[in-house]
Amino acid sequence: DVKVTQSSRYLVKRTGEKVFLECVQDMDHENMFWYRQDPGLGLRLIYFSYDVKMKEKGDIPEGYSVSREKKERFSLILESASTNQTSMYLCASSLTTDAYGYTFGSGTRLTVV
Amino acid sequence: AQTVTQSQPEMSVQEAETVTLSCTYDTSESDYYLFWYKQPPSRQMILVIRQEAYKQQNATENRFSVNFQKAAKSFSLKISDSQLGDAAMYFCASEIQGGSEKLVFGKGMKLTVNP
Numbered sequence: 001d002v003k004v005t006q007s008s009r010y011l012v013k014r015t016g017e018k019v020f021l022e023c024v025q026d027m028d029h030e031n032m033f034w035y036r037q038d039p040g041l042g043l044r045l046i047y048f049s050y051d052v053k054m055k056e057k058g059d060i061p062e063g064y065s066v067s068r069e070k071k072e073r074f075s076l077i078l079e080s081a082s083t084n085q086t087s088m089y090l091c092a093s094s095l096t097t098d099a100y101g102y103t104f105g106s107g108t109r110l111t112v113v
Numbered sequence: 114a115q116t117v118t119q120s121q122p123e124m125s126v127q128e129a130e131t132v133t134l135s136c137t138y139d140t141s142e143s144d145y146y147l148f149w150y151k152q153p154p155s156r157q158m159i160l161v162i163r164q165e166a167y168k169q170q171n172a173t174e175n176r177f178s179v180n181f182q183k184a185a186k187s188f189s190l191k192i193s194d195s196q197l198g199d200a201a202m203y204f205c206a207s208e209i210q211g212g213s214e215k216l217v218f219g220k221g222m223k224l225t226v227n228p
Contacts, residue, residue, distance in 0.1 A: 031214045033215070035218075040122070040220060041220060042204065042218050042219055042220035042221050043204065043218040043221075045215060048214075048215060050214070058215075090158065094214055096214060099146050099165075099208065100160070100163065101146070101148045101150075101160050101163060101206070101208065101216060102160075102216060104150075104157055104158040104159070105157070106156070106157045107157070107158075
């Protein structure tokens with residue numbers, strides 16, 4: 001089974017801190033994605049990557065950056081955390097050729113205080 | 114641009130009954146995929162069922178089936194013989210074939226199953 005692992009399930013950070021959310025997948029998927037999930041707003045795409053060192057902005061990239069130095073790892077960075085970035089963050093991966101949608105990680109619930 | 118709309122934020126069903134979750138989408142593409150995902154409380158989002166737009170036959174996975182109406186751009190999920198474990202958030206999503214591999218999600222619907 002494909003596994004997508006997010007390093008932290010729950011995280012509490014202070015305003016202004018630099019925050020790293022890590023995501024690792026173990027099935028050689030080319031595509032990786034970061035979404036945030038908020039009640040009533042569904043899933044909103046922050047950034048995605050089709051390949052190592054490649055990244056593209058999603059719908060809400062402001063205040064975030066990403067890094068993909070290795071194929072299996074996709075990191076989301078909050079440059080200076082703010083309270084409005086308190087949310088559930090979901091990582092996902094997919095294989096370009098199979099059109100079977102995403103495999104998701106378990107999510108990281110981030111609280112910025 | 115693709116959009117996916119789930120108009121009902123919440124629904125409830127009695128155990129063993131049947132419930133239908135609605136979803137509409139908008140796309141100008143002819144080839145695309147449609148998905149239903151389930152997110153149980155505090156648990157991982159998992160794929161429930163997928164439909165290829167070029168296939169007229171509705172997809173079925175055990176107690177889960179879809180009613181795909183391509184002309185109406187409608188993609189509803191029917192859950193038969195509802196079980197307590199079906200209680201979850203359900204998200205409808207679409208993906209353009211050969212496109213950017215991005216899924217576009219609806220806002221989700223919370224399903225409660227009453228014993």
